[in-house]
């Protein structure tokens with residue numbers, strides 16, 4: 366399948382970096398301030414390695430189990446990678462998540478905060494977190510309600526879990542800009558400097574509205590096979 370050749374992955378990486386730089390320039394922001402998280406869920410080592418060889422070092426996974434199966438081997442070969450958890454996390458996987466990941470984007474409730482705080486204490490490792498906000502108030506979606514954000518932030522301070530910013534996944538099939546702008550406003554209101562927002566279809570918009578972390582899968586690796 367031509368989509369999976371290493372040359373394709375490397376070219377896509379260069380294209381995305383160029384598009385990120387362009388969006389950053391329009392927003393008068395330095396490309397250095399915007400992290401590209403290569404979302405490698407469902408991709409195997411053979412698909413990931415070309416990106417590692419091309420210099421990509423930050424990767425995102427949405428499942429603890431899948432990441433645990435895949436990354437220890439790759440990490441042994443590329444020790445300087447950073448692994449971000451971008452998917453929903455169950456409290457009973459907090460220990461494994463803390464051991465495996467360098468950053469967690471999906472903290473969205475007090476029970477998970479408590480579990481992560483305990484897991485971090487046991488591991489002697491502090492993992493910075495984003496609070497995921499259910500920015501479109503969608504029933505099926507993860508993320509805390511906007512109204513719950515102040516309490517969750519206060520609880521994180523009490524538990525000494527470092528919250529570096531906010532993350533969102535806007536509703537599908539509608540213009541995402543108002544949701545990105547709202548997330549940026551919430552972050553500013555709470556003195557948080559990082560914004561994890563923007564995926565393959567909308568990362569340029571997200572960057573213009575302040576994204577510091579864009580999470581890109583399909584545009585880098587090609588379409589995912591149906592799960």
Ligand SMILES: *Cc1c(COP(=O)(O)O)cnc(C)c1O
Pocket residue numbers: 404406427451452534564565566580581582583584
């Ligand atoms: C899969 C996923 C992405 C990447 O989506 P693409 O459209 O493939 O770029 C980003 N964020 C989260 C939370 C995801 O689960």
